[in-house]
Structures are given as structure tokens and as C-alpha cells.
Amino acid sequence: MKERPHHPGERVRFYGAQRIPLAGNQCRVRVRLDLPSGGSYVATADGASGLDHELRAAGRATLDALRQVVKAKHLQVTFELVEVSAFEAFGKPGVMVSIKAEHNRQLRSLLGFSPLDEDAVRSTAVAVLSATNRFLAVA
Amino acid sequence: MKGWLPRRIRFVKSASEQGADGRRVSVELLRPDERRYVGQAEGPDTDSDLDLTRAGAEAAAQAVVSAAGVDGTEVKVEALERVNMFGRDIVIVSVVATYRGQSFSLFGISPAHDDPATTGALAVLSATNRVLELS
Numbered sequence: 001m002k003e004r005p006h007h008p009g010e011r012v013r014f015y016g017a018q019r020i021p022l023a024g025n026q027c028r029v030r031v032r033l034d035l036p037s038g039g040s041y042v043a044t045a046d047g048a049s050g051l052d053h054e055l056r057a058a059g060r061a062t063l064d065a066l067r068q069v070v071k072a073k074h075l076q077v078t079f080e081l082v083e084v085s086a087f088e089a090f091g092k093p094g095v096m097v098s099i100k101a102e103h104n105r106q107l108r109s110l111l112g113f114s115p116l117d118e119d120a121v122r123s124t125a126v127a128v129l130s131a132t133n134r135f136l137a138v139a
Numbered sequence: 140m141k142g143w144l145p146r147r148i149r150f151v152k153s154a155s156e157q158g159a160d161g162r163r164v165s166v167e168l169l170r171p172d173e174r175r176y177v178g179q180a181e182g183p184d185t186d187s188d189l190d191l192t193r194a195g196a197e198a199a200a201q202a203v204v205s206a207a208g209v210d211g212t213e214v215k216v217e218a219l220e221r222v223n224m225f226g227r228d229i230v231i232v233s234v235v236a237t238y239r240g241q242s243f244s245l246f247g248i249s250p251a252h253d254d255p256a257t258t259g260a261l262a263v264l265s266a267t268n269r270v271l272e273l274s
Contacts, residue, residue: 089220111229112248
């Protein structure tokens with residue numbers, strides 16, 4: 001498929017995230033991304049409760065939402081979540097994500113970081129966007 | 140990176156040379172219209188990787204200010220840390236940027252490269268590109 005012109009510099013914006021407790025020590029995370037030119041992209045992911053599981057679920061949901069953006073913009077890009085981890089940077093908690101991206105049969109490893117605040121889902125979503133934004137022209 | 144989605148600004152190279160009082164690091168950025176922007180920073184007279192990384196970050200910050208092309212733009216490297224995550228060394232940088240009258244606290248990240256100054260420069264670019272509309 002031929003790629004259509006996109007909006008250079010248009011940023012995928014984090015709109016909101018939600019953590020929904022489920023039965024059986026499970027939880028669902030919901031992430032919404034917006035494009036300033038129009039369009040909301042929502043994705044969810046389920047996982048076990050607990051910080052590490054929820055960070056991973058948040059990463060999966062954010063990437064799923066981002067895949068919707070990519071599809072809407074007719075970009076030939078794929079993403080795969082490799083790792084998500086909480087750690088300490090500058091004496092404060094942070095979250096780092098590692099993502100594999102492919103475009104035109106070229107693979108690239110992307111890294112993203114965000115301070116980890118009380119809303120771990122939001123922090124992870126921001127880390128994912130920070131990993132993808134420089135590579136993805138619409139981000 | 141031919142074939143990848145376009146960026147408005149690219150890292151070209153970093154270079155360091157021994158000056159009278161320490162290492163001088165320069166970083167060069169390139170816009171698609173071939174305009175080039177060079178930033179420079181002085182580092183301590185050591186071969187410490189972390190010092191050279193910081194000098195590369197500060198040189199990149201200066202180049203980014205020039206490339207932004209907006210009066211009043213400032214980019215200051217606040218802190219820089221090297222961590223081992225996912226089995227590799229990664230540099231995280233904390234930056235405060237002022238752009239179009241607004242201040243932003245930003246974080247950037249880069250895998251460690253053989254040249255520490257390049258690592259610092261790429262970390263700063265990853266911090267600033269989204270806010271300074273350089274991506």
C-alpha cells in the first residue's frame with residue numbers, strides 16, 4: 001500500500017489511562033491516545049495485578065492504540081513490546097520500555113523512559129510514546 | 140537512515156579535541172534543507188566517559204537551541220545518569236527546555252554508543268525533539 005502524506009510534527013497525544021480491577025486478582029488497563037487533527041484511539045489489555053504485570057499490560061495497551069493510529073494514517077509500521085521495567089533514575093522511580101519497530105523491512109530497537117508516578121499506567125504510556133515519537137513521524 | 144520515516148533534524152556527528160583547559164566537544168545537527176547547526180561544550184580534562192557524555196549532551200543542547208530558530212529558546216542539561224537495563228548500558232538525561240514562552244521538564248534516553256559524546260547528544264535529542272518540534 002502506498003503511504004499517504006502525513007502531518008510532520010503532529011504528535012500523538014496521551015489523553016488518559018484507566019486501571020480497572022477485575023475478579024481473581026486480575027486487572028484491565030485502558031489507554032486512550034488522540035491526534036490533534038482528529039481521532040481517538042482506545043485499547044485495553046488484561047493482566048495480573050501487581051506493578052510489573054500492570055506496567056506490561058499498560059505497554060501492550062498503548063502499543064495497540066498506537067497500531068490503530070498507524071493504521072489510520074496508512075503507515076507501514078509495526079511495533080512489538082519487548083520489555084517494560086521499573087527502576088530508579090535520578091533518585092526517583094522511573095519506567096523504561098524497549099520496543100522493536102519495523103518499517104520498510106528495517107528493524108529498529110526503540111527505548112523510552114518516563115518518571116514513574118502514582119499512575120503507573122499513564123507513566124508507561126508516556127514512556128512508550130517517548131520511545132516511538134522520534135521514529136514515527138506522526139508522533 | 141534511508142527508508143525510515145522522515146525527521147526534521149538529524150544527528151550528524153560529534154567530535155572532541157583537547158583544549159587548553161579541558162576537552163572541547165562539538166555536536167553537529169542537520170536539517171532536511173541541509174542547514175547545519177553546531178553546538179560546543181567544554182568538558183573536564185579527563186577521559187571519563189560520563190564527563191564526555193555530559194559534554195556531548197550540553198553541546199547538543201546548544202545546537203538544538205540554534206536549530207529551533209525561535210528567540211528565547213533555552214535548553215539546559217540538569218542531570219545525566221548511566222544505568223544498565225535490559226542487558227545494556229543506557230544513558231538518561233534530564234533537561235529543562237524553554238520554548239515559545241513555556242518551560243518543560245523533559246527526559247531523554249539513548250543506548251550507550253562507543254563514543255560517549257554521541258550518546259549524550261542522542262539522549263538530549265530524544266528529550267527535546269517532541270517539544271521543540273524537531274522530530
